[in-house]
Amino acid sequence: MKRFQDVLVIGLALFAMFFGAGNLIFPPYIGLISGDKWFISLIGFLLTGIGLPLIGIIVMSKNDGKFENFAGKVGTNFSKGLGIIIMLAIGPLLAIPRTECYNL
Structure with a gap:
């Protein structure tokens, strides 16, 4: 069973690796330039900015x-x-x- 400290350290390390200026500045900019089609751009960002890295983490954890x-x-x-x-x-x-x- 994982200790809370291990989960916390791994979680913060993953957060530090994947959260950067692109995840802070890029989504509002995409929303601004997409206008009334913001929902489509939101889905695209969620798939590419969150979904693909998450799939990568899951795949590599399954492969030790x-x-x-x-x-x-x-x-x-x-x-x-x-x-x-x-x-x-x-x-x-x-x-x-x-x-x-x-x-x-």
């Missing part, structure tokens, strides 16, 4: 938190290749170029 258990069902080479692509996408291809500083 190991990517190899998840992607390895297709094949070992696929698992390694997809892992490399994901790490490249997270770091050098997307995050690092966004943080480039221009000092003049």
Whole structure:
């Protein structure tokens, strides 16, 4: 049985990982620009901003938190290749170029 402290720490860690400025600023902006069609944009945000990360957490918890258990069902080479692509996408291809500083 999980202790309350473990559940609290894991819950706060997940909150810190997934809640950012995009979840604070983006929904009101989408509502503003969507006008009277705000409900459709709300459903889209709930599916993509909440639903997909939640599905990811559930899937990885069902696979003991190991990517190899998840992607390895297709094949070992696929698992390694997809892992490399994901790490490249997270770091050098997307995050690092966004943080480039221009000092003049």
